[in-house]
Amino acid sequence: MSDDSLLVSQRTDINWNKTGKTGKDNANYGTGKYIDNKGYVKVLRPEHPKSIKGYIYEHRAVMEEYLGRYLENWETVHHINEIKVDNRLDNLFLCTVSEHSAIHREGRKISMKQKDKARAMAKKNKPHLHRRNPARKFPSEKSL
DSSP states (O other): OOGGGSOGGGOSSSOOOSSOOOGGGSTTOOSSEEEOTTSOEEEEOTTSTTOBTTEEEHHHHHHHHHHTSOOOTTEEEEETTOOTTOOOGGGEEEEEHHHHHHHHHTTOOOOHHHHHHHHHHHHHHOGGGSOSOTTSOOHHHHTO
């Protein structure tokens, strides 16, 4: 029987490689970059210790290359002009997580209406903090 009359999976003239081609050898490989669902550029760096499925954020890679070391867990990189795809070194600022949060909160003032809404939501979402019967005392309170 010739190989042409067999099922495709039974053909011996085809090399069935189970691992598949990766990186530049893969037909779907672009440039090793893509923009994720948050709008940040991710680059292919499978050897990086913090890579997820072989990719890391480009702004972190640029900062690491400039510093000549990997970033620490407490370090983060801020985009000065807040354009997530602008990963030029002069647009990046190395800071701590708390400093980064403060940068983004700067100049924002929360109105009383927003505060009241947040309080109401917190109260609604944490019913275990409310007593069902305020007149009823807990056993530990009776002994006091």
